[in-house]
Amino acid sequence: MNKILLTSLCTVACGSLQVVHAQQIQVAGKISDANGAAVPDVTVSIKGSGTATSTNSNGLFTLNANPDATFVISAVGYQKQEIKLNGRKTLTISLQKEENALDEVMVVAYGTAKKSTYTGSAAVVKNDAIDKQPVTSFQTALTGRVPGLQVSTSSGQAGSTPAIRIRGIGSMNASNEPLYVIDGVPVVSGSTGQMNDYLVNSNNVMSTLNPSDIETITVLKDAAASSLYGSRAANGVIIITTKKGKNGAPKINLKSSLGISPSWATDNNETASVQDQIDMLYSVLYDSRIAGGLNETAANKWVLDRFKTRFGIHGYGFSTEGTSMYEKVNITGLTDGIENREGKYYDWNDALFRTGIFNTNDLSVSGGTDNTNYYTSLSYTQDKSRVILNDYNRISGRVNLNQKIGKYLEFGSNINIAKTKLVGMNDTRNTGSNYLLQTRNLLWPLYWPTDYKTGNEWTARYGSLAYNPLYYNKEWENSSKTSKISAVESLTLKLLPELTVKTIFSYDETESKDHIYYSAKHYNGSSTNGVVTEVTSNIQKLVSSTTANYNKTFGLHHVSLLAGFEAEKNESSFVRATGKDLPSSALHTVSTAGQLDAGAYSWGNNMMSVLSRAEYNFDERYFASASFRRDGSSKLGPLPRWGNFWSLAGSWNIAKESFIAQVEDINALRIRGSYGINATLPPSDFGWRSLTSYSNKYMTQPGGALSNIADPNLTWERNYTTNLALEFGLFDNKIFGSVEYFNRDSKDLIQQVPISTITGFSYTLKNIGEINNKGLEFELGSDIIKKQDFRWTASLNATFIDSKVIKLSGGKPIIWYDPTGKDDRARFIYQENQSTLAFYGLEWAGVNKENGKNVWYTNDGTEGDFLFEGRGASYNYTKAQQTIIGNANPKVYGGINTDVEYKGLSLGLNFAYKIGGKLYDATSKDVADDGYYWERIHAQYFVDESWSPNNTDGNFPIVSGRDLEDVNQISSRHLYDASYLRLKNISLSYKIPNDYLSKIGINNARIFFNGSNLLTFSKYKYMDPEVNQYGTRGWEIPTPKTYTFGLEFNF
């Protein structure tokens, strides 16, 4: 079938070159906007004839017409014009902008559309919302901008990958990330490279795209908008369009900014004073001895002796007045070294964190003639986060070129080259290499990086396995260098004024080189006398697509048809070389090592598709559209390999009806609806195949073993999406906005179904589960002031989502853990009719105010050991049953944005908020622990709020030395209200009046300030409330406050 389609397309394509128009005059015209810039894609039609064409990217068109014809010029976003030809052969037309938010032109799946006539659900973010922020990828800048889209930044590390969820969570095991499309081509996203096998950090592949090169971003949300992307569209689609040159003389744009991050956005488990900490540790240790049967004097002595061995070696002496459990421990300095540390404590926070620097410099040159337009850019960005040792830099260049060849053909080439380098840190509860955990929990200010006796560097471990980072930092290194080359080559052929054929061929290669080294002195390298690993991983993506677009107007009827096919090849490979037993600490290379080890293989998947869409509208009043796509993927077995995805949509532009048109207060009113099916592919390339793997090597010989019991019928996860929307504009857009209802049924979800381990395996993949996401999106805005030199707009968006698990294999709940940081920090349960992010654990009832003990609700239907607040409870957590203790999904989230422009001055505020839902603080088991981890630091809040005979109002339990594991239980004790409001961005810019600038050859110049995360209002006070997509807070590097100052010039 594909072949027949192709042959006919070729025939049509080749044949149409012969078409000749006679008996008319040829009219050439140029269409530009009020500023003189060329406007492409303007429809130029001859009134009453049905003949039409559209302008090219230089705003030029030619059309054969009778000398007395009337041209109708229409373009999305501009006022319609009618022009009598009167025998002229050339026309110069200037368009007036239609000032209406609903009339934006946006890039959508395989084409463009006017927002007011589009039947799907889509939102547009323009570059001015992104390009002045101190971000390495555009993703974080989407926070709070688009209803239904949620950005979760789990780490403040430079180069890290945020998570994006569009309209909830639709999968348990496959991806929940949207599909990214850049300049018409699906691209790879997520974290690249293999460093994740060695360090818990991420290397965001999207950061290879310079945010300043982006013109617009369109977010496709419903089936009507996204089903044309078929099997990958279930989580929505983010379409990025890069900048194009505009007709005119070369324009040089220079932009430079410097951001500094002197502090975190919030408190982060700020530690108690040394005195408080040592007093608390005293109580814990003392209690442990009393429990062991010692008397008061002996217990006191034991503790002070222990202080001597643990802290005394750093130059301190300890004594107490009495011998009770609660004593003030006097800390004195020892005088037998070269340094007396009396009253001096080491500031680890100061040693391990710095003022972050974000610096970006962009240079772009763009311009165009009638036949050619170009945009080129060169950019250098560096992001040194607040953590010493976490640096990111990027150098990138782009050339976007469009060239007309003859009358009918246009060639486009978008080439992006980027190189990034990332040095990362462990973003996990890893006691050895996470500085946040170290400074908050392990590194007592009583520990010093030098020996007080000799002044030499301290190399031994401190208590609780802490180590001296200042020494060990010299004994290891890591880096990930990523090179990106992407070339999108396109050929557009205007066969007929109504018919365009476009072929795109794209080549996208991402190569990451990861390097990680531990010296023989580092504890990770000591057992092998040093180890160094080099990994090169490569992702190649080839996409070829050909589409034909037919647009025609018959009187009041407008028809638009699209048909095409697409093929995609994805190949990933990696080569790893590891060297152990290194000859010298100066050589960090594999080839010098005594012992070598290597691995290399490749994997991938391919896809073929045919796609089509039909759109119809009558008088821009009644709209209908349908799309169909058929995908075949190598990720599925031969039987279920091909799947069909489609959508139907309609809309009614009520404002065009005469009975509304008369109402002056209503300037826009439209309803639309859609229904359709799209899908998500299985996460694994080979999930349907039962395989024998050869990773079980034995005594240097190959060893083979079955690696799974696969289901050959494993198939797509399907999404059935309904969307209903009302859009309005009232009182000359004094109020505008939309209300949108969506319902997304995700079915055949791939579950890792636990199977009896007696089979030899723990899981098998099956299409079982069902999830439902439904909700409402509101967007409300106002052009409060709309004057020539004073504009003020404000908008608010809110998304209410109910995200529930509907069906599970055999109805059996599935318990799972937050995968972030690989530290099993929080437990969740998928249970039918419960939230998709239901925290599962023990229910903590709080502290008994009589004795300071932890009280647990037993939740087992009994009265427990005693009743607490009327419910069965116990002091013993092992008597409590696990239950759902909270929901991480917020009730509502969104953003508030406002922009004021007065003369050359503009101010923008961008707030993001979340109301409702819980967050799980996985750090509190460390910093608010009841004494289980002896020599660890407590947070100030725990010292303040821990129950003691002197503080019987304490919300946290009494400290104990009896190894109570209460704090280690995943329980509601660590759950907090996740609501917050944050000023994500404030931007202030001033356009320097042209009078001054033109004299020195500058067209315009702007100075700007951007503040990120400057204000946070949160119910949860201990750490940053902006948590990851699972609603958990771990020891990830938090978000800083960043103050960015910049300059922009146009020559």
Next chain:
Amino acid sequence: MRKLFIASCIFISFSVTSCKDFLDVKPTNSGDAETSIQTAADAKVIVNGVMSILSNRDYYGRNFPLYADVKGGDFTIFAAGRGFDYLYTFNHSASSNSYSSVWTQGFNAIGQINNLLKNIESLKATGSLENFNSYEGQALTARALVNFDLVRLYGEPYNENKAAWGIPIITKSLKADAQELRSTVEDTYKQILLDLKAAETLLPKTKLNGYLNYYANKALQARVYLYMEDYPNALAAAQEVINSKVYTLYSNTAWVDSWKSEFGTESIFELGIYPNETDLGNSSLGAYFRRSAHGSSAILGNFMASDYFLARLKQDDTDVRWGVMARDETAATRLGAIYKYSGGVNLEGDKKSSNSTAVNFKVIRLSEVYLMAAEAALKSDKALAASYLNEIRKRSPKLSLTNESTISLDVIAEERSKELAGEGHRFFDMIRWNKKIEFNDELGSINTIHRTKTIDRSLNKTILPIFTDEINANPGIGAQQNPGY
């Protein structure tokens, strides 16, 4: 320009015609499960895989021997929180610290074995002329070994209650939805012997370093019979190994150095643990018994010999087995750190390299067979028993040899403790002998609510719970949970 079009049309047509192949992408590091065993060479690769699974950290590479040593009273902990203390304190439940890794790893091995046996059977049925005997014999013996290990972890002792639940007996490939239930301890032992007997004739009698041969099978039979208290059969099996002379005991001078090399003269079944394979680096079995911070700050000094074990060894200060003991963190004079699986007290390893963690695990060595022979002969022929025991007892030169009047189970038990410390026997021995196990809790001031200082096999936690995940996926087995969980 027309040429350009035609060219691109042709190009696109080409890419479309190969549609079927285009969508058939195969992995490059795995083979198709259905067709991966065709020849004896393929069978050998799968046997390698099985041995690799056995030597994995979840099984003989660490967790299984660790279990038997840490719980047996010969070892203790100095501080809680260094890892695996829950083994020492018997803090197990179905949902936490269930220590299910040996179960999952063991059944994975059984799944691989059954798949291999099925393939060999069908290849033979279709007329393959390849010789699969050794691989079939190894597979059957390995299945018996896994079943035996699992029934020791999960079943009540054979000599206490053989009608209790043993483990599920799996002899064929299972589908993903299979939900097999437990057999009795008695039936489990029956299957173990069935497999061992069936394998006997298939296995070569030559040494097979790193693999199972005829004598490994026989030595395992001796062990199984001993656990069943079938002394005549145990003795016969042990004697066949001893009398074959394929293996010889280490002399006193060679004993310490025997830990510094692979496949010594005593090694009847030794699992190869190699760098970049199942080597665990600082988490290896040997690393858990070293002195804290010895060689690396990642060495935590998890486990050290108990006062009781040291007192036993101190019966003779010239006992050759002091050669693998070195000081622990508590005092320079307390030689509580054991270095068998570090190659030696100077971290020599067993492969003449700087790597001291990739040290092979000796599953069965000849010394144990002598001790088994002594124990098996004890009831019927005390003189014979003494002769076998004395061969090992010679390693304490200052101690007098035993004779038919001085030999007893206690003497054999003491010798087993000294000779096999750190090799994964003590706990199972104490349980099958129904002896009291005393823990040296005072050394590190350890308090635990999960057991008393002294226990015996009446404590329910001397066998492991069927873990929650298995019960969830296989609800029928929930009714067969071990008592007290």
